[in-house]
Amino acid sequence: MAVLALSAAACTGDGAGSGSSKSTSIVPPPSTTSSASAHAKYTALPTCREVTQRMPGLPPFRSGNEKPLVSDLLAACEFQRIPDWPRVNLKVSAWRDENGDISFPAGPGRGALKAREAYDVTSKPGADPADDGAAEDVEVGEKAKWLTPKDKGSCTLVILDANAVLVIENKPADKPEPRSQECRGPLRELAKSFYDAVRMQ
DSSP states (O other), X not given: OHHHHHHHHHHHHHHHHXXXXXXXXXXXXXXXXXXXXXXXXXXXXXXXXXXXXXXXXXXXXXXXXXXXXXXXXXXXXXXXXXXXXXXXXXXXXXXXSSOOOSSSOSSTTHHHHHHHHHHHHHHOTTSSTTEEEEOTTOOSSSEEEEEOOSSTTOEEEEEEETTEEXXXXXXXXXXXXXXXXXXXXXXXXXXXXXXXXXXXX
């Protein structure tokens, strides 16, 4: 019995010794935060001149605004055949992770949070009686929504994509009913072209 006890103690001692030596070589697990998550998807936006070059077939360029007020980056471009129609308005706003404000301090994910907030304010159900719900047949960005603008004969599409919000408005020459295929059909194609033009940065 004494021999068995000593043998068991020896085995236990060896196990503890080998365990303590192994514990010194344990490498801590790598951080779960990837470097990619620290960067917003949209860090630069095209100018209206670049949008015009990347999207052939638009009406003549009329005016542009690239000085953001409520966002960190902005490209707002208007195309119209004056004095006639059609008129197309393209706008993309983006928010940077490295910028900060009272509500959203600088840091990873800040841009996406600001973009989602802007998208919800623009298109929150019930916020506008003309709000017309999700545009599930628009296959760009994370989510999209149709909005009927206050002036008749035009239609508007809002797209959320990471840290950016894209707004596309179409006012055809024949001024169709805002929810009609005649108004919304061209917007689906414009959305794809504009989305590609913005992502080329």
